[in-house]
Amino acid sequence: MRIVAALGGNALLRRGEPLEASVQIGHVREAVRGLAAAATGNELVITHGNGPQVGLLAVESASDPALSTPYPLDALGAQTQGMIGYWLARELRRALPGREVVAVLTETIVAPDDPAFANPTKFVGRAYPAPEAARMRAEHGWALRRDGSAWRRVVPSPEPRDIVELATITRLVDDGCMVIAAGGGGVPVGPDHQGVEAVVDKDLTAALLAARLKADTLLLLTDVPAVMRDHGTVNASPIAEITPHRLRDLDLPDGSMGPKAEAACRFAEQRRGAVAVIGSLTDVPALLSGTAGTRIEAP
Structure with a gap:
């Protein structure tokens, strides 16, 4: 069986934890225990998130007095993919001696006229307090949006095309080979392979990759046991099986389960018979x- 496994952000860092290398490596080792089970007797491709890591490097780059301009997001995405x-390749080799593992620096093509731009x-x-946010906007031309009581930088998230x-x-x-690819949604580039200032959704790229590889299964791995019906209420209950149409009807939040649900729907619709x-x-x-978990299959 050919499996694409997409690791959620919790695979490397949990909310409130410091962005220390030792913390992330510990979580990678935990993740590899699950991935090793998927790799046994199967073809396995792994994708992963990189949001906190790109965020850290972006802030450091913008604050470095030695730089006249911060590093662009495509370069930071490439750095974090590496x-x-x-980390993943090293721990997989330790867990599965004899299996060939390779990490592929991956570019994802986006359309220059994507509405996300x-x-x-x-x-x-x-997050920045309002005065500092105003300064960052003036110095770097960033778009910023309120997040709670503070402000954070926002960037385009265009659709992965290829x-x-x-x-x-x-x-x-x-x-x-066991392949690690399309980390962080892939490095966003235009059709001319020029990097663009954007971040591609990792789950949507995982769905595209799984469909193009003709995978049998797309695993979207996170820190919850399943998609929940009536999430956040006393009536919340796990959903064992659902169609793409009914899953979209649940209107799940954009900031958490929404992108995973949409990725699952796209894969199931493009790969009839796969799950x-x-x-x-x-x-x-x-x-x-x-x-x-929650299984999503197209009728």
């Missing part, structure tokens, strides 16, 4: 056997 890919919505980096290294990733998987599963990183064997 770092996280290295006129409406930046993706939060990047830390994956530049798809043919290479396919050959590696066909050859028996997308949303569930906990600690439940991988049960997710694959159909005894845990």
